[in-house]
Amino acid sequence: NAGVMQNPRHLVRRRGQEARLRCSPVKGHSHVYWYRQLPEEGLKFMVYLQKENIIDESGMPKERFSAEFPKEGPSILRIQQVVRGDSAAYFCASTTGANEKLFFGSGTQLSVL
Amino acid sequence: RKEVEQDPGPFNVPEGATVAFNCTYSNSASQSFFWYRQDCRKEPKLLMSVYSSGNEDGRFTAQLNRASQYISLLIRDSKLSDSATYLCVATTSGTYKYIFGTGTRLKVLA
Numbered sequence: 619n620a621g622v623m624q625n626p627r628h629l630v631r632r633r634g635q636e637a638r639l640r641c642s643p644v645k646g647h648s649h650v651y652w653y654r655q656l657p658e659e660g661l662k663f664m665v666y667l668q669k670e671n672i673i674d675e676s677g678m679p680k681e682r683f684s685a686e687f688p689k690e691g692p693s694i695l696r697i698q699q700v701v702r703g704d705s706a707a708y709f710c711a712s713t714t715g716a717n718e719k720l721f722f723g724s725g726t727q728l729s730v731l
Numbered sequence: 732r733k734e735v736e737q738d739p740g741p742f743n744v745p746e747g748a749t750v751a752f753n754c755t756y757s758n759s760a761s762q763s764f765f766w767y768r769q770d771c772r773k774e775p776k777l778l779m780s781v782y783s784s785g786n787e788d789g790r791f792t793a794q795l796n797r798a799s800q801y802i803s804l805l806i807r808d809s810k811l812s813d814s815a816t817y818l819c820v821a822t823t824s825g826t827y828k829y830i831f832g833t834g835t836r837l838k839v840l841a
Contacts, residue, residue: 651829660833661775661818673827709774717763717822720829722774 620645622712623692624723631700632731639695639726643712650693651711651720652678652685661709667693700730732757735821737832745840748809752835754819755801762824764802766793769816769834778804778817809839 623642631637643650648669653661663677667687678685682700687693697704711722737754744750756764764781779786781793781802792805802821806813819832 649827661831663828663831666827707772716827717824719765719777719780720820721777724774727772 622710622721622723624710624726626726627724628727628729630729630731633701634699637697637700637704637728637730639697639708639710639728640692641695641710641712641723642692643710644721647712647714647721649713649715650687651713652693652695653709653711655707655709655725664695664708697728700728702730704728705730733832734758734830735819735832737817737819737835739833739835741836741838743838743840744809746809746811748839749805749807750809750837751803751805752817752819752837753801753803754832754835756819756821756830757800758821758823758830759797759800760823760825761800761821761830763822764793764795765820766791766802766804767818767820767831769818771816775818806837809837811839811841813837814839 625640650667652664665678665685666674682698684696707725707727709725711720713720735756766778767775768778769775779788781795785794790807794803816834816836818834821830
C-alpha cells in the first residue's frame, strides 16, 4: 500500500532553468497539498488541488510558480526560471478529504546553483 | 497573532523523563487537531489525532481543551529516538486549511 510518492528526491538546477516536482498521492486520495520548507523553519502552504482543479493557490508566488493535478497522472509543481531563493524542501501531502489525516511524501530537495 | 502557536524549545530532557508540549490555536471554529513528528530533513509523519475526550497511544497522550483553545502532547518514559520536532496542526470546519505550528524541538539526552 504505497504512500505519497515524490520524485525526484534531490534536484539540482542552475539559475534560470525550470524545475518540475512530481507527486503521486496515496491511492484513492483526491486532495493534494504542496508545502515549502526552509532549513530551521516551519511548513509554508503553497497550493491546494483536487483532481483537475486548483482550489487555493494563495501561498504560491504568482510569477514563475504553477501547479496542476490532472485527471490522470501525478500532481506537478513547476518552477520556471529558478533563482537561488527557490532552494528549499518541497513536500507534497494528500488526504481523502477536508479535516482528515494528511499524509506526506518524502519531499524534493531543490538546490539552485 | 499566529493561528497556531508552539513554544519552539528546545526541550532537553533525560531519558526516561516525562515531557509535555502545549499548542494554542486562535480560531474557535477549529475542528480537527493532529500531532506530527518531523525528524531533521525528513517529511512530517502523523503521530496521532487529537480527540475531544483525549486519547492515548502507548507512551503518548494527547488532550484537547476547547475552552482554553489548546492541545497538548505528553510523552512518558522518553527515549532517545523521541528526539525530533513536534508539529501541532489544526483544521477548521468548512474549509480545507491545515494550519501548522512552527514546531517544538525535543532533545532526549542519554
